[in-house]
Amino acid sequence: MVNFQYKDKYDIQDYRTIMTLLRGEGGCPWDRVQTHESIRRNLLEEAYEAAAAIDHQDMENLQEELGDLQMQVLFHAEMEEERGGFTFDDVCDMACKKLIRRHPHVFGEQRAANAEEALSSWDDVKRQEKHQASTSGAMAGIADALPALWRAEKIQSKARKDGFDWPGWHGAREKLSEELEELDQAIASGEGVEEELGDLLAAAVNLARLLKIDPEAALNGSCDRFICRYSRMEALAAEAGQTLPDLSLEEQDSLWQQAKAEEKA
Secondary structure, eight states, rough: OOOOOOSOOOOOOHHHHHHHHSSTTTOOHHHOOTTTTTHHHHHHHHHHOOOOOOOOTOOHHHHHHHHOOOHHHHHHHHHHHTTTTTTHHHHHHHHHHHHHHHHHHHHHSSOSSSHHHHHHHHHHHHHHHHTTTSHHHHHHOOOTSSOOHHHHHHHHHHHHTTOOSOOSSSHHHHHOOOOOHHHHHHHHHHHHHHHHHHHHHHHHHHHHHHHHHOOHHHHHHHHHHHHHHHHHHHHHHHTTOOGHHHHHHHHHHHHHHHHHHHHHO
């Protein structure tokens, strides 16, 4: 057993101590063998679980999930400190300095009259810090690990700052139809299908952005509705003494339309 002082209430320093003990001699065999790469997915999953708690307005669960997300930060920092790299204090130091630099309207003489001006100021400082002399350079700086819909949205938003954007959603809607026609042509020829499908998805994201709709939220909502309707289809089939695999596609579609109609009733 490791030497550890139990308390009624713990703080961030205790959290750091526990992580060090888990990784140290006599600690947890699983924790000791992990690397940045092996727990990369854990970091993403914990972030999404925290986001899910926010979506469901579950503050008790959010408290727990934020703690799990913080554990991932401590985990990565602990591994770096072990190899002589940065420490958790270095992470905090860099984060604090970044917040100060990117809020000149708070910590400097600059002024921001509203949230939009504040965000613009943040982006300007960020581009200076990262030596992004061009918009394409700023686009390239967007993490490619982001969900593709969000990455596309951020890229398009940066192009908008240069004026390369539709004045309204109507042009984006027409572009969506154009991209669909190009996809149809690619499917018919058997060439460039993946490329054209990607362009179609990007066009859909562009339309969502101009309609001020989060494309990820829209698609997740569609997924939730699909599950709900499919569950109702299964129930309707069961009421008739059948299962969905027993039915033809036409019969399944009929149940789908019924489930959809009930949902909107």
